[in-house]
Amino acid sequence: MxxxxxxxxxxxxxxxxxxxxxxxxxxxxxxxxxxPTYRGIDGIWIKGTQYHKPEEFGTFKYFSKNQEEVWQYNLFWKKLIEEAExxxxxxxxxxxxxxxxxxxxxxxxxxxxxxxxxxxxxxxxxxGNKQTIRCASECSSIMLMPAELKSKELTEDLTEKDIELLHCQNCGDWLRPNTLWFDESYNxxxxxxxxxxxxxxxxxxxxxxxxxxxxxxxxxxxxxxxxxxxxxxxxxxxxxxxxxxxxxxxxxxxxxxxxxxxxxxxxxxxxxxxxxxx
Incomplete structure (x- = not known):
């Protein structure tokens, strides 16, 4: 028993x-x-990435070619998190x-x-944590998302200022969300x-x-x-x-x-x- x-x-x-x-x-x-959950019927992978499979969109490979699109999605997530208690x-x-x-x-x-x-x-x-970022080239440590970087609606484009804030001050590469993607490994x-x-x-x-x-x-x-x-x-x-x-x-x-x-x-x-x- x-x-x-x-x-x-x-x-x-x-x-x-x-x-x-x-x-x-x-x-x-x-x-x-x-x-929203990720894989449920109303999950964020379904609502937020309607044109892509999660295993395609949620990858470093996809980010490396579509940085603005991925950041639009993540700044929409920023909005959801800011509104949540x-x-x-x-x-x-x-x-x-x-x-x-x-x-x-x-x-x-x-x-x-x-x-x-x-x-x-x-x-x-x-x-990881979507409120933090790091350099895509891994030249710097984990940082808080800049306070000046505003959340977005899902279809809202990045501004020139957003793009400037989303580049590493050390090497000039894009910053990335500090989260684990499907084509990355735990460490x-x-x-x-x-x-x-x-x-x-x-x-x-x-x-x-x-x-x-x-x-x-x-x-x-x-x-x-x-x-x-x-x-x-x-x-x-x-x-x-x-x-x-x-x-x-x-x-x-x-x-x-x-x-x-x-x-x-x-x-x-x-x-x-x-x-x-x-």
Missing amino acids: KPTLQTLIQENLQKKKKNLFSFLTGAGISSESGL PNQGHFTLSEIENLLDKKFQLITQNVDGLHQKAGSKNVFEIH EKLYFLNSTLRAAKKTGILFIIGTSGATTLPQMIAETVLQYGGYLIEINTEEDSYFFERFSGTKKYMLIKERASDALMKIKDMIEKHETIV
């Missing part, structure tokens, strides 16, 4: 090793903030972090910065490849929220947690993710069919009620 979620939480709080509570989040947790799920995760302190780790595929806006601190952004410097896998080895419970699991590093994180004796708890209203298909037959996987914000409130209450939190 599988243990209950409350039992798992209690046991993990009592452990001295491999006791991290890790949370892996994807676009689903930000959908309650009005941000953290929802209850984001805030509850921040409250859980305050309760657990060093026993907490947040790993997010999201590029919207809403976790930090809600107060989360210990965050690995494994796909430690930009996307915390090694750090997240080290955290996975120390994780007693990995909560998976709002992600289909379509990319390789989230899959590797889940595999590593199981390999080192941890549990996978997926919060998803549907049985349609990679994690469900891959792990639902194992003893250390559990599916909670609830909205992220509702399930996280219950998890927070279970942690609060346990008397051994240090």
